[in-house]
Amino acid sequence: MSKLLRRTLKVSIAPAVVMIAGKLLGIIIANVAYNLDFFIDNQIQGIFSIQLYYTDSTTTLLVNSISNLVMVLALAIPTLYFIIKTSIYQSTFENPRTIVKITKLNIMNWITKDDTSFLTIFIWSSFLLITSLISIAQTIQGTCYDWVGIIAGVLAIFGIWGTIKTFEGEIDKIYPREEKLYR
Amino acid sequence: MSESKKNLSPKIFEPLTIVxxxxxxxxxxxxxxxxxxxTQKNKQSNVLGVTDSPNNISIELLNKDDNIFVGETLRREKDRDYVYTTEVQPREKEREYSKQAFRISNRSNGKQKVVVSGYADSTSSSHFSLKVDGVWYVLRDDSKEMYEREIVLGPNSTKTVHISTYSEKNILFKEAFIVNISVR
Structure with missing residues (x-):
């Protein structure tokens, strides 16, 4: 089996678990915080056999929005951390000021080893993109608050942008740009 | 041979990994x-009133005031199964107590069968029966034996079901009586 496939499989497990756990946690938080009564129904039609439901649309909207927000944030925080960490790591090679800044901020451990690969960022960003698309689609359908959809959209854009930047950084390692070498 | 075996494993495992x-x-x-x-209307709620089933049978709790049969509930367990419960108060010997319990309506154009069975939570020798159109359906007799009975409902008909109890001895304590109703 190829090393890349094995690594992809290994890296994909964590965001998949975080995605489901985030949604579940959001539902639990909403139910506990607002003391809501939820119901579970067995469906014969459709692809899902079990369906969570509420008796009024306002409660459904609230629970769905909170759970979507928790899920998006649960994926966005690690993704942005990986992106920022990698950007800082790459920046230290080019700019000595970065080293001074991170020494002042006492985050030297972020640049002591390159343990975040492009693959990790790409997979986490993909999961962030999926959750954001779900939230945006539900916002358009009217089953999620607008501001949750907007936050999800903005985070997805950051995720994509960060992934592209990391990709460029990785490419520069293999094929360094001439102006960087001879300035 | 071993070389070909070696080359075969990635061919098998790589598509599986992709999947x-x-x-x-x-x-x-x-x-x-x-x-x-x-958002969905709650179908599983405790009924205490009218319940509809897909086969056009509805069961309605009458909730009439009574000194013997109190705290009645009618609960829908599944699409075709209902549970009627009542608390039967202490009562005198050799006297029959009866009251209107629930009404079953068949709104279809065909015959429908309703199977009833009942049990009490006590070891008393009380008789418990249902009475429909003057016909007695004994659900539990003095030997504590339980019976399953079948009530046939004609097309577009409604029947009022009475619950009844009788005992040879004085009953000095409360008993819970449960009737399982199943639409066949």
Whole structure:
């Protein structure tokens, strides 16, 4: 089996678990915080056999929005951390000021080893993109608050942008740009 | 031979790994979509009134005031199964107590069968029966034996079901009586 496939499989497990756990946690938080009564129904039609439901649309909207927000944030925080960490790591090679800044901020451990690969960022960003698309689609359908959809959209854009930047950084390692070498 | 075996394993495992990776993306997506709640009328609530079933049978609790049969409930367990419960108060020997319990309506154009069975939570020798159109359906007799009975409902008909109890001895304590109603 190829090393890349094995690594992809290994890296994909964590965001998949975080995605489901985030949604579940959001539902639990909403139910506990607002003391809501939820119901579970067995469906014969459709692809899902079990369906969570509420008796009024306002409660459904609230629970769905909170759970979507928790899920998006649960994926966005690690993704942005990986992106920022990698950007800082790459920046230290080019700019000595970065080293001074991170020494002042006492985050030297972020640049002591390159343990975040492009693959990790790409997979986490993909999961962030999926959750954001779900939230945006539900916002358009009217089953999620607008501001949750907007936050999800903005985070997805950051995720994509960060992934592209990391990709460029990785490419520069293999094929360094001439102006960087001879300035 | 061993070389060909060596080369065969990636061919087998690589497509499986790709499927697994795809599954890791698809399964959470479907799970999240499934976990998204919807708005729906509650079908499982405690009825205490009219209940409808897909086969056009409805059962309505009459809730008439009575000194012997109190705290009546009618609960829908599944689409075709209902449970009627009542608390039967202490009572005198050799006297029959009866009251209107519930009404069953068949709104279809065909015959419908309703199967009833009942049990009490006590070891007393009380008789418990249902009475429909002057016909007695004994559900539990003095030997504590329980019986399953079948009530036939004609097309577009409604029947009022009475619950009745009788005992040879004085009953000095409360008993819970449960009737399982199943539409066949």
């Amino acid at each position: 697994l990776i795809l599954g890791l993306f698809l399964i959470p997506t479907l799970t999240v979509l499934n976990l998204s709640p919807i």
